[in-house]
Amino acid sequence: MSDPRVGLTVTHRRYVPYSHAHYAGNLVDGAYALGLFGDVATEVCIRTDGDEGLFASYADVQFRAPMKAGDVLEVTATVTRVGTRSRTVDFAAAVVCRGRPDRGESAAEVLDEPIVAVTATGTVVVPQQP
Numbered sequence: 001m002s003d004p005r006v007g008l009t010v011t012h013r014r015y016v017p018y019s020h021a022h023y024a025g026n027l028v029d030g031a032y033a034l035g036l037f038g039d040v041a042t043e044v045c046i047r048t049d050g051d052e053g054l055f056a057s058y059a060d061v062q063f064r065a066p067m068k069a070g071d072v073l074e075v076t077a078t079v080t081r082v083g084t085r086s087r088t089v090d091f092a093a094a095v096v097c098r099g100r101p102d103r104g105e106s107a108a109e110v111l112d113e114p115i116v117a118v119t120a121t122g123t124v125v126v127p128q129q130p
Contacts, residue, residue, distance in 0.1 A: 003082040005048045012040050012075045013096070021069040026099075028067040033075070033093040033118035034058075040077040041089055041124050048079065048087065049126040056086065061120040070099025070108060073117070085125050093118040 014036060022029045038055055045053030067073065074096045081088035094114035100107040 005079050005082050005087070007079065008044065008048060009076055009078045010040050010043045010047065011077075012036065012043070014073050014075065016067060016069050016071045016073060018069040025066075026069040028069060028071075030061075030063045030067075030118060032067060033073070034061070034120070036073065036075045036093060037077065037091045037118075037120060037122065040075050040091070041122065044077045044079060044087070044089060045124055045126055048082075049129070051126050053087075053124045053126040056123045056125045059088075059121045059123070061118070063118055065095070065115045065117045067093070067095060067117045068098065070101075071095045072097035074114065080121075085128055087124050087126070089122050089124060091118075091120040091122060092116055 016028055020028050042052050073093050075093045078090045079087055080090050094116045096114045097110050100109055
């Protein structure tokens, strides 16, 4: 019998401020997405186990496309496995809106198709249930 927590998906959206630009072209470092994965993993643990849990490890991280200041990121976490204390979670950070400085200082647009910027698989742990 499958655990009902498998398949649970949590989504956060976050605007990337210009103060986080780290490289030329307003690029944001990949660690920014990892921080967001930690945030969404915390909500997953709260929803599945009533505890914030702890991030234990990443099995795989793929940086697939650039993230830029002015982007709006949609970050998702989906539970793929439930162990006694551990949960395996698949993560994705997709750009859903992007600044368009070529059109004006504050111009931006909603993208027709999200750009998957970062994916990962991670493990979180929660306290043993009594």
